[in-house]
Each structure stands twice: as C-alpha cells, then as structure tokens.
C-alpha cells in the first residue's frame with residue numbers, strides 16, 4: 911500500500927517549533943527599585959529580596 915512519506919512537511923514542523931521559545935522568563939517588577947526582575951530571585955539592580963537586602967551591590 912502506498913503511504914505518505916511524512917505526516918507534516920518540514921516547513922509545517924518548523925513553523926510550529928518556531929513558536930516554542932517565544933515566551934521570555936516570567937518577570938515581575940522589584941517593589942524596592944521598580945526594575946524588572948525574575949520572580950523568586952534576588953533583584954539584580956538593588957540586591958533586595960522579599961523586602962530585605964539580600965546581597966550587597968557596590969556601585
């Protein structure tokens with residue numbers, strides 16, 4: 911019996927996969943300095959986490 915060689919074309923597969931990593935890392939704004947930061951992480955700008963100074967930032 912004749913069978914189709916593939917279910918989806920390469921183009922169709924690649925178009926679908928092109929959507930896979932479009933979302934960026936979930937971020938929130940720091941309540942201390944207002945800069946974007948990663949949720950459940952120490953703020954990269956001011957070093958605060960959950961309202962406390964977690965790491966010292968010497969600028």
Ligand SMILES: [Zn+2]
Pocket residue numbers: 940941942943944945953954955956957958
């Ligand atoms: Zn901050």
